[in-house]
Amino acid sequence: MKLGWLMSPAGNHPAAWLHSRAALHGANDFAHYVKLVRKAEAAKFDFVFQADAAGARDGNMAALSRAPRFMNIWEPLSLLSALVGVTEKIGLAGTMSTSYYEPYNLARQYASLDHLSGGRAGWNVVTSAHPAGGYNFGRDGLEDHALRYERAREFVEICFGLWDSWDDDAFTLDRESGVYFDLDKMHYLRHKGTFFSVRGPLNIARAPQGRPVIIQAGGSEAGKELAAETAEVIFTRDASLEHARAFYADVKGRMARFGRAPDHLKIMAGLTTIVGRTAGEAEEKFDELQSMIHPVVGLEVLSEDLEGIDLSDLPLDQPIPRARIPATANRHKQFFDQIIRLIDEEHLTLRQLYLRYGAARGGDVIRGTASQVADYMEASFRGGVADGFMLAFSLVPDGLDDFIALVVPELQRRGLFRTEYEGTTLREHLGLLRPTSRYQATGASHLAAD
Template sequence: MTTPNRQLHLNLFIYPAGHHEAAWRYPGSAPDRVLDITYYQELSRRAEAAKFDAVFFADGPALPDNIRYASRFRLEPFTWLSGIAVATERIGLIGTASTTYFEPYNLARLFASLDHLSRGRAGWNIVTTGAANAAQNFGLDEHPVHAERYARAHEFVDVVTKLWDSWEDEALVVDPESGVFADTDRIHPIDHAGKLFRVRGPLNIPRSPQGRPVYVQAGSSEDGKALAARYAEAIFTAHQTIDSARSFYADIKRRAKAEGRDPDQVKVLPGLSPFIGSTEAEALRLQREFNELTQPEYGLEQLRRVLGVDLSGHDLDEPFPRELIPDDPELNAGSRFQLIVGIIDRERPTIRQLLHRLAGARGHWVTAGTPEQIADRIEEWFTTGAADGFNVMPPYLTGGFDAFAEHVVPILQRRGLFRTEYTGTTLRDHYGLPRPRSRFAAPVVPAPRREPAASAPA
């Protein structure tokens, strides 16, 4: 049974040609347009027409090692999302930015500017960056270890939050009569002096329409869940089974409550990459067509990077050699490491089968079926404590998204699970999140309770 008024949240997660690693080779994709902003504007308008909560754009500060075989370059998200902001009106705009390779002040300015530009539609996907080869792009000899990156992330988010709060809502006066443009008593230095950052503030931009952009987080390790429980308002996560998703969902809600937060204000949004056909056989055939276009070298490089195991020269149709995975605490701490090892231990695949499992969406849930079947699976996860919605990851673009928007979304709408119209204008509105007050604002003092007047004697 669904809770009355509870609605699915759906984001369109855009990868250049689609999420399947061979998407750019598929005849229905558009690899010639992956550097064309109008391509992304058109996709975002389609998502807005389908009443999606947001479009999401991933990022990383290094070129992937396996660019030879897939469209995995990185467009800078603030420029990209600004181009989408001017072509849309209501859909949210979520971009990734690393707490390891940004400075808090610069990042706070960029997201505050995007929130103003879009009239309150910005969201920050908080990551610590897992790509070790990013370090040399920023003058570092080595990539910081997992625990150090998360320690920095906690203080980083705290500093950014203070900066976004440094202007109270009433600070911008703009009163031509008095000649006062801003009330400087309501603009506050943050004077942060921590273990890693010293930032005086205030931010040089007024408070943004949402108060603060929506905090999104995408790590599912123990450190990642701790960060999410304290700060995240939406969580992107990867699960292969509904039982795993339910366990994660319950754990995150419990952790948020322990932090003194309302668990309903933390939206858990697993990734979903659907192959859709008029029949289940057609959908499965489409999935096989994509897997047959893969280059094994791409997937083997992914396994080397995530698991630390080099399988070049191995027979791809032999069982995966589980014993070759090294016992490396730094690798073991990663949520994607744990997810892939879980597949190996649970399913005992061949190397080729594992490569195909990961080809679809890098470990996110890949499913194939008719629109009704896809809607049924979404509803089951949504109504049984596994998800508050999904990050929709089309295998290829634009056709993979068109099939979902045209055939699955109407079913969800008819079932009363997803909106037919927007009821708000900001990303916080779409997610049902409150607009936070500045921490520097004076506390709201409730009006004194007035006792009813005594009745006059008869």
């Protein structure tokens, strides 16, 4: 079972920072992150993960000043690089957008992170799904979903090519002959496509992992296709086990068309947990946080994932009128569909809806004793739902500490989770192959033909 932690300085509950157990200044304090990530490494987590958004949300400041979750974010690559210096083994993964970066710059930065970390980098490929990003890059808000995915596909393809610019043994550094690198082992990409033209080569040696572990999270049709073709990890977040199982089978089933084995993609389900010594204690912790959500924050969390519609005039103790809901999503399809499902299937009032959805952005908060949480995880893991979990904790550091102290030993006792790292790279932790360079692959088949 693979475990990642979606880093959050106070917890992923919208009211977490208000809780007296959260570190008041933790969000902008690197020393706080160092402590947390070292705990995750001591517990042998596969990786920590830094989520991202390409712009500050600044529409509804009354709500955002109470819960600035997408306003105050460490730039992922910088944070992950800094964490390289204070950890030894744990994987370091983060989001960077294909909509606003240049492939050459991104490829270079991720290759740098992979070198500096000795092969622990992971890249979550996103297309960015919020208009706030576009306004910072000369765009008129958010581009069309299909266009973003088309660009993402070409972007990833270029990065893969650039990461193969140099064969693993290209730099000979032979002082006697004066030969610095072997010219035959340097490759120009010469890409000319719809969105980009990039000549290459990348000006950095091939990374220890060949390329960073490729992560994706899209739940749309285009997202699933791209994942089946290129992803090595996908994050899912489906509250319904049935949907999650169908998704798992669907994506893994598509991989054969791209010549890939199902095991070369790890599906990691989003899991927010609160563990207690007793089930009652876990419930109490949850209720305490829920009681702290300010209504304007609750409505903002919903509005964000309902394409930004205004909900402020609606009575809190009645359901949202169906006519107010947009017909389709152009932002995050997964989050949007989740809210629609809650509206259609559970007929919640607006207040119930924001409490239910807002507690973990649509995901269930799995609450209980260590063995109950481990039961839930084991059932998903053995039941064709997930190969592992992207963990989030409602309150940090308590949630992280409790999970590590109580649930990890239980998972280890059941033989579900490692007690030591198997290797040193993120690929080794995840059981993923190191990709062979496209140029060396060609050479190998040529030799075989001889």
